Amino acid sequence: MGRYSRLREIRAMDPARDFEHIHRLISQYEFPWDYAQGVSVAFLRDYGVPRISQLLDRTQEFEKAGQKRYDDTVLIGYEMVRDGFDSARGRAAARHLNRIHGRYRIPNEDFLYVLATTVVGPKRWIDRFGWRKLCANEAEALALVGHRTALMMGIDGAPSSYAGFERFLDAYEAEMFAYHPANRRVANATFRVMAGWYPRFMSPLVARLALALLDEPLLRALGFRPQPQWVRSAAVRAVRARSYVVRALPARPGRRPALPKPRSYPFGWTLDDLGPHWTQNRPLHPLPDEQETDGQETDGQETDGRRTGDGPHAVRRVSAPAAE
16 A cells, blocks of 8 residues: 555545544554644643633542543543444443533533544644645544534534634633643643653653643643743654654555553453543433433443443533543
């Protein structure tokens, strides 16, 4: 397979119909590392909003179990899209995610912003550092994955285009980014997780390079000073050098998708492993499109030995789910 064969394939697809398949090609074959970095930056952007970071700070999830919290977020997203949003597995993951977030009263716009970071963050990273930029079909596929996620989570007002997500994100950040001590505490906890992926002697360098790749509005909101220009330039050159190497390599074979390798679950995971320990004691509710029939409760479905539907149709509409 040629280096640009999948790009030609993607350009021939219809994003409205094939958005899930295009998303898998982006995240598992064309840009697995870059997509993961974009999602990581998306996490950090969430912390620039005091209303979000204060909630995360109160839960102490990153302080007490930062690696697990990171892995759980990635794995729930993976579970939702692995077999398709409408699969039993995808819908079970969405119910579980809604159960996690149902404990908190969070404004709908905050949920929508967190979702927007997962759409815009990967594209901006890939366009800046990937071995090629995303084409229009790939950008729209990311947006449609975000839109479909919003429908399953009950988030109101989600755009169906990438341009819509980008406009919302930029306007929200312009209004809501502000420094608060909680921002820095949660960001520091996340940097400690990221630094733990490398040998200890490299930890200070990893944190410094990560800061060097962040934009100044986000750095100010997190309470960090911009790195010196030479550090920023060196970080950009190092990441771009990687992209030149990747561009020269053969395309990833179809039999070898890049799948999650969570450090918290070296021997595998089940859906019930994901999220805080208390989630298993909270009821599962049907998704917004799962209606009661003849006054009866929506029947639970079995997926991998787990009950995936439970309780009466009572999706809580405080707002909708985002980072807990």
